[in-house]
Amino acid sequence: MSTHAAGTITMKSWEETTWEGKAHQEVSGAKRTTGTMVGEYHGELEGTGETRFVMTYISDTDCYSVGYEVVSGVLGGKSGTFVLQHVGRFRDGTVSGGFTVVPESGTEGLVGLSGSGGIVWAEGEAGKYTLDYVISE
Template identity: 35%
Template sequence: MTFQAGGSFDIDAWDADKPYDERDGTKLTRVSVRKTFHGDLVGTSTTELITVESSAGPVAYVGIEHVQGILHGREGTFVLQHSAGSEDGTPGTQWLRWLIVPTSGTGELAGIRGVGQITVTEDGAHTWTLEYSLD
């Protein structure tokens, strides 16, 4: 059975290191992020990102996020793999996707699999959707 979940999250911390690679106007930077989730998932997470910035602004990132919380009444943890970017650094060209890492679920979320998406609203708020199944 496939479930749909959604809500919002707050970014509690965004700790960026100095760029570790800068060439021809492109910067690569490691960022540690902490979030609090609201909605169908109530919980927190820690994330490690590698961001790409060009003359157009922030244009891509990849990351791994460890989520701990309660999803539709089931408590546990799971890991999200991020893939995100923008053609020109603006919200209109953004794509922000999640993949639940198979076998990463624990507790009542053991066996969770699925995909999700982040949307950044015009006021900068973050909403999310998740389509998942449980073995």
């Protein structure tokens, strides 16, 4: 039986450049970029995550992204790290997407962690996440 976790995430830093090395704001319209984000989780998950993204912009306000995030913190009272694989979209000022826990990525008290969830994040606000997970012994 899985446990349902929910909470918020706030952005601590964001860096994004085009594949050619320009600041992403310098290039309008369709483009390919890479980015790094550091976020802080609050709620059932308390910790920090560092994500590396690859994004394809269709326009300045619409893009698709994939990424991997290393999360370090406490989930369900157990400490450790784990990796999330993200697939998402930014459209009309809101990020929405899903993620899965990378199999066998949990460490310390989070060894055996599996699960999936989602995130919705409107520009200028804290993001909201959900995670349904199991920690197998």
